Amino acid sequence: MFQNQSNSFFFYYFFVSLFFSFVRSSAKNDSSSYAFCPKSTCNGVEISYPFWRLDNYNTSAPQYCGYPGFGINCSENQPLPIIYLPSDAFYVKSIDYKSYSLALVDADVFNVKCPRARHNLTLEKLPLKFSDSALKLTFYFNCTKNPGDALPAECLKSGTYFYVGEIEPDDLNWFGICEEKVVTTVTKRRSFQNNDWIEGFGAAMGEGFVLDWRSASECGQCEKSEGRCGYNNSTHNLLCYCKDGTVKFKHCKGTPKTLAIYLSSY
Ligand SMILES: *[C@@H]1O[C@H](CO)[C@@H](O)[C@H](O)[C@H]1NC(C)=O
Ligand SMILES: *[C@@H]1O[C@H](CO)[C@@H](O)[C@H](O)[C@H]1NC(C)=O
Ligand SMILES: *[C@@H]1O[C@H](CO)[C@@H](O)[C@H](O)[C@H]1NC(C)=O
Ligand SMILES: *[C@@H]1O[C@H](CO)[C@@H](O)[C@H](O)[C@H]1NC(C)=O
Ligand SMILES: *[C@@H]1O[C@H](CO)[C@@H](O)[C@H](O)[C@H]1NC(C)=O
Ligand SMILES: *[C@@H]1O[C@H](CO)[C@@H](O)[C@H](O)[C@H]1NC(C)=O
Ligand SMILES: *[C@@H]1O[C@H](CO)[C@@H](O)[C@H](O)[C@H]1NC(C)=O
Numbered sequence: 001m002f003q004n005q006s007n008s009f010f011f012y013y014f015f016v017s018l019f020f021s022f023v024r025s026s027a028k029n030d031s032s033s034y035a036f037c038p039k040s041t042c043n044g045v046e047i048s049y050p051f052w053r054l055d056n057y058n059t060s061a062p063q064y065c066g067y068p069g070f071g072i073n074c075s076e077n078q079p080l081p082i083i084y085l086p087s088d089a090f091y092v093k094s095i096d097y098k099s100y101s102l103a104l105v106d107a108d109v110f111n112v113k114c115p116r117a118r119h120n121l122t123l124e125k126l127p128l129k130f131s132d133s134a135l136k137l138t139f140y141f142n143c144t145k146n147p148g149d150a151l152p153a154e155c156l157k158s159g160t161y162f163y164v165g166e167i168e169p170d171d172l173n174w175f176g177i178c179e180e181k182v183v184t185t186v187t188k189r190r191s192f193q194n195n196d197w198i199e200g201f202g203a204a205m206g207e208g209f210v211l212d213w214r215s216a217s218e219c220g221q222c223e224k225s226e227g228r229c230g231y232n233n234s235t236h237n238l239l240c241y242c243k244d245g246t247v248k249f250k251h252c253k254g255t256p257k258t259l260a261i262y263l264s265s266y
Helices: 002-027 194-207 217-224 257-264
Strands: 040-042 045-047 063-065 071-073 082-085 088-096 101-106 128-130 134-141 161-164 180-187 209-213 228-232 238-241
Touching: 045 088, 101 194, 134 194, 134 209, 161 194, 180 194, 180 209, 217 228, 217 238
Parallel strands: none
Antiparallel strands: 040 045, 063 228, 071 082, 082 088, 088 101, 101 209, 128 209, 134 161, 134 180, 228 238
16 A cells, blocks of 8 residues: 555656656757758758758757758858768759659769769668659679670770669679679650660769658657657757747647646546
8 A cells, every 4th residue: 555655656756757847848949959940042952941951060059950861061162062861972953842852963973974873872761762753774884794685884984784774684693794783863764765875874864863752750740730850969859849949849739648648637
C-alpha cells in the first residue's frame, strides 16, 4: 500500500516536472534561431523551407530550420547554388516549391563538353525521389571490348560504353571486360534515337535532371500545425518552428495529447 502510494507520488512529480519543463522550453522565443525559416535568394534561385542556407549556418547555434541534408551553399564564385547529396556536389538550377521539385546538374559535368560520370547518384534516406522525367545512363569505363550491345561514348576515350534507360541486360557480366561502372541520371528526350545519344549524352548530362521531394515523414505533425520542421543539431531532436516565433517539440498545438490525459486523471 505504502509502496504503491510512493510510486504514484513519484510518477505525479515526474510528470508534473516533465510538463513544466516542456512548457518552459516550448514557450521560449529563440531569437538566435532562424525565426520561422526566412527566404533568401542565391544566383536567382529562391532558397526557402524545407531548404536552408548552409553558408549562413551559425555553427555555434544548436539548431536549424529545414530538413537535414537540404542545406544549400550559396557562396560567391559559384555559378549556381550547391546542394551536397550523399554522393557528390550538385548545382541547383531551380527549385519549384509548387510542384516540390528541384532541377540539378552534377557539378563535375557542368559546362564540360564531353563529361565523364564519376559517381553513382545515391539518395539514401533523404525524402527525395527521381522524377518521372528521369532517365538512367549506365557507363562502363576502360573496357577491352563492348560488354554487350552498349553504345560507344565516342567523345570519351575509346573503351567507354553506355546503356540508355533500363535496357541493359540483367545478367551483363562486365567484370574482366571493363574496369568501372557508373550509373548517372539525365532527363528523357522523346525525340532521341540511340544514335542521337552517342553524340548527345554530354549535352544531356550538362542539362541535368529533376528530383521530387516529399514531406519528411517525421515532420508531418509540425507542418500540419503550420509549423516548419527543424532539428537540434546537438541532440537530433525534432523541433517545430511556429508562426508566433516559438520553437516547440513535434507540433505547434499545445501539449502532447498523452501527457494531457495523464495529468487530467489527477
Ligand atoms: C514570442 O514572440 C512572439 C512575437 O515574435 C510574441 O507574440 C510571443 O508573445 C513571444 N512569446 C514569449 C513566450 O515570449
Ligand atoms: C561552400 O562552398 C565554398 C566554395 O565553393 C566552400 O569554400 C565552403 O566551404 C562551402 N561551405 C560549406 C558550409 O560547405
Ligand atoms: C550564433 O549563435 C550563438 C548561440 O545561439 C549566438 O550567441 C550568436 O550571437 C550567433 N551569431 C550570429 C552571427 O548570429
Ligand atoms: C582507366 O585507364 C586510365 C588510363 O588509361 C587510368 O588512369 C584509370 O585509372 C583506369 N581506370 C578507371 C577506373 O578509369
Ligand atoms: C555504381 O553502382 C553499381 C551498381 O549499380 C556498382 O556496380 C558500381 O561499382 C558503382 N560505381 C561506383 C563508382 O561506385
Ligand atoms: C539543443 O540541444 C542543446 C544541447 O543539449 C541544448 O542546450 C539546447 O537548449 C537545445 N535547443 C532546443 C531548442 O531544444
Ligand atoms: C552539426 O554539428 C556538427 C558537430 O557536432 C557539425 O559538424 C555540423 O556542421 C553541424 N551541422 C550543421 C548543419 O552545421
